[in-house]
Structures are given as structure tokens and as C-alpha cells.
Amino acid sequence: MTRAPVPYLLLVLALGLAALYLFPLYWMYVTSLKGGSEIFASPPTFWPRDPDPSIYPETWARRDMSVYLWNSFVIGSGVTALTVLLGTGCAYVLARYRSAWIDVALFVILMLQVLPASVMITPIYVGFNQLGLLDYPRFAVILATAAKAMPFYIVLVRATFMNVPRELEEAALVDGNSRWGAFFFIVLPLARNGILVLAILTFMQAFGEYIYSKSIITTPAYQPASVGLSGFLGPNSTDWNGIMAYAAIYVTPIVAIFVLLQRRIVAGLTSGALK
Amino acid sequence: MRRILSSLTDGKGFDLLLVGITLIFLILLAGLPLVYNVLLSFQEVDMFNLAAFSRPWAGLDNYREIVSQPEFGLVMRNTGIFVFGSIAGQFAFGFALAIFFMAKFPFASTIRGLFLVSWVMPGLVVGAIWGWILAGDFGVLNAVLQGLGIIDETMFWKSDPALSIWAVTMANIWLGLAFNMMLLSVGLAAIPRDLYEAAELDGANGFQRFTTITVPMMRSTIGAVLALGLIYTLQQFDLFPAITEGGPANSSNVAQYWAWQWSFRIFDFAKGATVSVMMLAFVLIASAVYVWSTRAEVRG
Numbered sequence: 286m287t288r289a290p291v292p293y294l295l296l297v298l299a300l301g302l303a304a305l306y307l308f309p310l311y312w313m314y315v316t317s318l319k320g321g322s323e324i325f326a327s328p329p330t331f332w333p334r335d336p337d338p339s340i341y342p343e344t345w346a347r348r349d350m351s352v353y354l355w356n357s358f359v360i361g362s363g364v365t366a367l368t369v370l371l372g373t374g375c376a377y378v379l380a381r382y383r384s385a386w387i388d389v390a391l392f393v394i395l396m397l398q399v400l401p402a403s404v405m406i407t408p409i410y411v412g413f414n415q416l417g418l419l420d421y422p423r424f425a426v427i428l429a430t431a432a433k434a435m436p437f438y439i440v441l442v443r444a445t446f447m448n449v450p451r452e453l454e455e456a457a458l459v460d461g462n463s464r465w466g467a468f469f470f471i472v473l474p475l476a477r478n479g480i481l482v483l484a485i486l487t488f489m490q491a492f493g494e495y496i497y498s499k500s501i502i503t504t505p506a507y508q509p510a511s512v513g514l515s516g517f518l519g520p521n522s523t524d525w526n527g528i529m530a531y532a533a534i535y536v537t538p539i540v541a542i543f544v545l546l547q548r549r550i551v552a553g554l555t556s557g558a559l560k
Numbered sequence: 561m562r563r564i565l566s567s568l569t570d571g572k573g574f575d576l577l578l579v580g581i582t583l584i585f586l587i588l589l590a591g592l593p594l595v596y597n598v599l600l601s602f603q604e605v606d607m608f609n610l611a612a613f614s615r616p617w618a619g620l621d622n623y624r625e626i627v628s629q630p631e632f633g634l635v636m637r638n639t640g641i642f643v644f645g646s647i648a649g650q651f652a653f654g655f656a657l658a659i660f661f662m663a664k665f666p667f668a669s670t671i672r673g674l675f676l677v678s679w680v681m682p683g684l685v686v687g688a689i690w691g692w693i694l695a696g697d698f699g700v701l702n703a704v705l706q707g708l709g710i711i712d713e714t715m716f717w718k719s720d721p722a723l724s725i726w727a728v729t730m731a732n733i734w735l736g737l738a739f740n741m742m743l744l745s746v747g748l749a750a751i752p753r754d755l756y757e758a759a760e761l762d763g764a765n766g767f768q769r770f771t772t773i774t775v776p777m778m779r780s781t782i783g784a785v786l787a788l789g790l791i792y793t794l795q796q797f798d799l800f801p802a803i804t805e806g807g808p809a810n811s812s813n814v815a816q817y818w819a820w821q822w823s824f825r826i827f828d829f830a831k832g833a834t835v836s837v838m839m840l841a842f843v844l845i846a847s848a849v850y851v852w853s854t855r856a857e858v859r860g
Contacts, residue, residue, distance in 0.1 A: 295665035309689045328703045374578030397590045399847040401795040403816040404836040407823045408593035432589035464574040493682025495798045511684045532685045551673045555746045
């Protein structure tokens with residue numbers, strides 16, 4: 286009777302559970318490497334008989350993926366820039382004070398976080414149409430998506446700012462800094478890591494955004510990769526290795542960033558008071 | 561003028577400026593559309609007056625027409641299945657995994673963190689992968705289930721009207737499970753260990769410890785997780801166009817996708833707004849529960 290092996294049994298079990306859970310991701314990569322006839326083999330092969338990566342450059346060229354991914358990147362960057370620019374200062378002030386007004390502002394922000402995009406798209410589309418914003422479709426999508434991402438960002442960055450000791454900022458003020466100086470040179474550098482992680486999360490969410498882009502952007506040259514994928518996806522799809530290759534190209538950068546920053550992302554999400 | 565300027569650099573003006581700009585942005589792009597949505601649901605909107613600022617008033621006509629649509633009952637039933645099925649599945653599996661990962665073994669938190677990858681993947685990619693896994697003739701799920709002897713004949717998950725809503729629900733459980741697990745883990749980690757030790761000394765078994773310590777101590781976390789589950793499930797949109805497009809014959813259509821179809825497939829924006837307003841009632845109830853469950857933590 287030794288107790289030593291128990292943690293290792295648990296480790297094996299945990300790895301098994303993780304493998305089961307991540308199977309869809311594995312299946313995406315495996316399918317993309319199979320040939321056109323092997324994907325319809327019955328029973329399916331769990332390892333491609335002769336892996337053929339030529340589908341990747343083929344899908345990249347045939348589906349104009351460089352255009353779609355560039356648009357995703359533009360939308361993701363725009364949303365992240367706008368969110369960080371407007372959200373960080375707001376989160377800082379909300380973290381610094383406690384009053385009834387702050388509670389009201391927080392309540393408003395929390396309530397805006399819960400509105401489904403599918404509810405907001407109808408009035409946003411009609412309103413943007415009246416204002417003529419639909420002529421700048423990517424900009425319109427950036428505005429709408431930033432408004433969706435902002436509350437989540439503010440709530441979590443606020444939690445980061447709460448961990449910055451107030452005394453450091455007060456000392457800077459006593460030393461003759463203005464509020465701006467104290468904010469930019471003392472508080473922001475201390476909260477940098479949290480802000481960075483949440484900015485990356487905001488980018489990843491905006492990079493995969495679908496519903497606003499699908500509804501607002503009608504010109505294929507401005508559409509992001511999610512809309513490009515939906516173009517050949519549906520209940521009657523058969524081109525599965527092409528779809529999986531497209532999905533793999535689209536999702537691999539996100540998965541790679543996530544794996545690299547996994548610990549920080551999880552910590553950033555869980556250290557915050559609410560998620 | 562100088563007083564205003566110095567207030568901007570050193571006083572209240574600085575705070576008001578930072579919060580003010582952001583709140584104005586949010587009110588313009590989230591608050592105003594919300595009100596506009598309600599207004600639209602009482603108007604007659606078509607392609608001709610879409611850009612006009614005054615439109616004919618429709619009173620409750622939109623609501624009457626929506627409720628009398630033949631698919632209305634089906635869509636409501638599907639929304640119920642999707643919401644409760646997803647929440648139940650995500651919560652049960654998420655809670656079980658959260659408890660499992662509280663055990664001490666090497667790399668526990670790293671492996672747990674890997675689960676969260678589902679949460680950062682684009683919804684449409686998740687939908688594409690599940691659409692392939694669930695495919696009728698060549699899908700891997702059918703092959704595995706047949707191999708294990710659980711089912712005998714091929715299940716057409718996406719094209720059988722009795723199964724299609726469950727197909728999307730399954731994908732959504734996968735998508736939301738990791739996030740539920742993460743939130744519940746945070747709650748579990750906050751329970752003091754010595755409570756369990758004391759109960760163990762008093763002779764409480766595992767099940768008793770779970771029902772008398774874990775569940776009561778987790779009450780506010782569980783409330784927040786369930787409310788967030790409802791909010792996120794009603795926000796879930798991408799899986800529908802990717803897997804079933806609401807079909808066959810609306811058998812997997814839910815309110816959020818139906819609302820979008822009214823606006824962007826039939827171009828009847830007033831009906832889309834009407835379905836949205838109906839949905840909002842549920843979302844607002846859920847968010848009230850959520851804000852209430854987390855009020856202590858939020859104020860910090």
C-alpha cells in the first residue's frame with residue numbers, strides 16, 4: 286500500500302479527459318490532411334493514411350484567404366485599439382473611487398455586457414444605414430464590435446487596477462506629478478501585464494467576429510475570414526477537407542497565442558472579480 | 561477657463577473626462593440602439609422607408625403577427641431546449657471537471673487551462689468542426705457511437721428534425737463547458753480547506769461534504785454561473801449558421817437566429833426587432849440575477 290502512484294493516476298486521467306475534450310481540434314487538423322476519398326471512408330481513419338498538406342496552399346489561393354485574413358486583422362486591430370483607448374481610463378477611474386455614482390456606472394456597463402449581438406444588429410444596421418455609415422463597412426463593424434467588447438474589458442481591467450497600491454500613486458502626486466503624469470508613468474506601467482492580456486483577448490474575440498460582419502459588410506473584398514468560411518459552409522457541405530484546412534489556417538494563430546500565454550490569460554480571467 | 565483646464569489635469573475633471581467619453585460611446589452604440597430596437601418593433605419598416613426618419617406606426621401589429629406565425633411555437637420550444645440543455649450540460653460537466661481538477665496532481669492547473677482554448681476559438685470555426693463531427697453518413701460521432709454499440713443505425717444529427725436542435729446544443733455544451741469549469745474552479749478554490757477536514761473528522765462522507773459544504777458555500781458562484789450561462793446561451797449565434805442554418809424546416813431554429821433571419825433574410829426589420837425585444841425580457845431577468853449574485857465582488 287503506497288500512496289505515491291495516486292497523483293500520477295490522476296495525471297493520466299486528466300490527460301485523457303483533456304484529449305477527449307480537445308478531440309474536435311485534433312479532428313480538424315487530421316481531416317485537413319486526408320485525401321478527398323479518405324474523408325468519406327467508413328469507418329473513419331483516426332490517422333491519415335498518407336498525410337497530404339497540399340490542400341493548405343490550394344485552399345489559401347482558391348478561397349482568397351489573404352484578403353479575408355487581412356480584413357479580420359484590420360477589424361481585430363481596430364476593435365482592440367478603440368477598446369483599449371476608451372476602456373482603460375474608464376476602468377481606472379471606476380477602480381479608484383467608491384461612490385453611488387460609480388455603482389450606477391458599473392451597473393450600466395454590466396447591463397450593456399449582456400445584450401446579445403443578434404438583438405443589437407437590427408437597430409445598429411438600421412441606424413448606421415440612416416447615418417450613412419454603411420458606406421464604410423469595416424469601420425462600422427469596428428464601432429459595433431468595440432461597443433460589444435468594451436464592457437467585458439472594462440470590468441476585468443478594473444480588477445487589475447484595484448491591485449495597484451493607491452499609495453504609489455499618492456506618492457507621485459505629492460512629488461508634484463499631475464494626475465495625468467501619475468496615471469501614465471506610475472499606474473499604467475504597474476497594470477501593464479493585465480491590460481496586455483485583456484487586449485490580446487479582445488483581439489482574439491474580434492478576430493473571430495461573425496454576426497456584425499456578415500450583416501454589415503456585403504462587399505467580399507472587405508469581409509473577414511469568418512464570413513469567408515460561412516460562404517462554403519452549411520448543412521449540405523461536402524468539401525470537408527477544404528473547410529477543415531480553411532478552419533485550421535484561421536484558428537492556428539489564435540490557438541498558438543493561447544497556448545503560449547495560457548497561464549496569463551487564465552490568471553487574467555480568474556483574478557478579476559467577475560468574468 | 562484656467563480653472564477648467566487645471567481641473568482637467570488635477571481634479572474631478574480628469575476623472576469625468578475619462579469616464580465620460582467611454583460612457584457616451586457606449587450609450588451611443590449600445591444604449592441608443594436598445595431603445596431604437598423597441599421603437600422599431602412598433603413601426604412598419606420595409607426596404608423603401610428603411611433610410612427614412614419617419615415611418616408609419618404599427619402599434620402591436622408586429623407582435624400579433626410574430627405570435628401567429630406557424631413556426632412561433634416551434635422556435636420557442638427550440639429556444640427552451642437549447643437554453644436549458646446547454647446550461648444543464650455545461651454546468652454539470654463543468655462542475656464535475658472543476659471538482660476533479662481540485663485534486664492535487666502534477667500539471668493540474670496547466671491541463672485545466674488548456675480546456676479554455678474552446679473559448680477563444682471563433683464560433684464559426686467551432687461550428688464548422690462540429691458540423692463535420694455530426695455529419696450523418698461520414699461523421700466521426702456516429703462511427704464512435706456505433707463502434708461502442710450505443711446506437712445501431714446511422715443518426716442524421718443535422719438533417720433529422722427530431723435531432724437537429726440537440727446537435728447544436730451538443731456543440732454549444734462543448735463550447736461553454738470550459739468557461740463554466742473555470743468560474744466554478746475559482747469558487748471552489750475560495751472554500752477554506754479546514755471546513756472539509758473538520759467535516760471529515762466528524763464522519764461526513766464525500767456526498768455529505770458536497771451537499772453541506774460545497775453547495776452552500778458556492779451559492780453565489782452557482783447563481784452567477786447559471787445566470788451567465790443563460791446570458792451567453794442567448795448570445796450564441798455563430799453555431800446556427802455553421803451547423804444547421806436553423807433547419808430542416810425550422811426544427812433547430814431559435815429566437816436569436818430567427819430574429820436575424822427576419823431582418824437580414826426577409827428584410828423585415830420590424831419583425832426582427834420584435835423577436836429581439838421578446839428575447840430581451842429573458843436576458844434582462846438573467847442579468848438582474850447575475851448582477852445581484854456578484855454585487856459583493858463587483859464593488860470590491
